[in-house]
Amino acid sequence: MPFRYIDIHSHLNFVAFDADREATVKRALDAGVAMINVGTQQDTSKKAVELAEKYEQGVYAIVGLHPVHTSKSFHDEKELGEGGKEFTSRGEAFEVSNYKTLAEHPKVVGIGECGLDYYRMEHEGWNMEQKRQEEAFRAQIELAIEVKKPLMLHLRNGSGKSAYLDAFRILESCFLNRESTVRGNLHFFAGSIEEAKPFLELGFTFSFTGVVTFAKDYEGIVQYLPLDRILSETDSPYVTPAPFRGKRNEPLYVQEVVKAIARIRGEDEELVRAQIIKNAEHLFGISLS
């Protein structure tokens, strides 16, 4: 079945979908929406792969360690439920041996979500936390180069620091003098045009969520980027697009994101839709149409 849309970053692997995971996948597939479920630590990465295995086409996985899970504390009930608190409270160091087999799985189309998240970081202990995030990030870049799959980047500014510029410096040093053609996507891009430029030069793509349907902040960057560098995502179960705000988000709603991107750019919706499918096929090496 040819797919008309793709949600390149969703989390149906999270506890928020325990009650109706397969029905949610079905609603998307029936509407011609393919999806990539993204892991955030070992458990959710494994679940993303298991889910992808159940479907012949249209459901893929990305595996990796989210920067907020490299240190103590961050625990989201929509993600892990009541369980797993002991695990997230001590943080996970990225052990490549725990991810290598998953990363090589044929349904796995990338490594992540990985990167730097300065948003929740406090000044106290900043250096140590930043160092843990950077170490995990570097290890995942190495894994991506090794398995030749693209990176799904999670970058968030905070404490007056640009996670984007730091990530670029790290990527550059990892790619320097290497033959690798591995690239990646900046998920939920919320940086400035200046922060986007070095990644554009590096050949990376940028994905946008449902916030583009109701917030004006993204209009400048959505208009600035070349269409062949733009991708669509929902980040389900979070950031539900208009007109479904207030409900739990799901991949089906990525259609609203694509519509909003076309409207903001003043381009034909069908043209934008078709190009986004091509962009995803190109980045992830999959066949959708």
Ligand SMILES: [Zn+2]
């Ligand atoms: Zn995510």
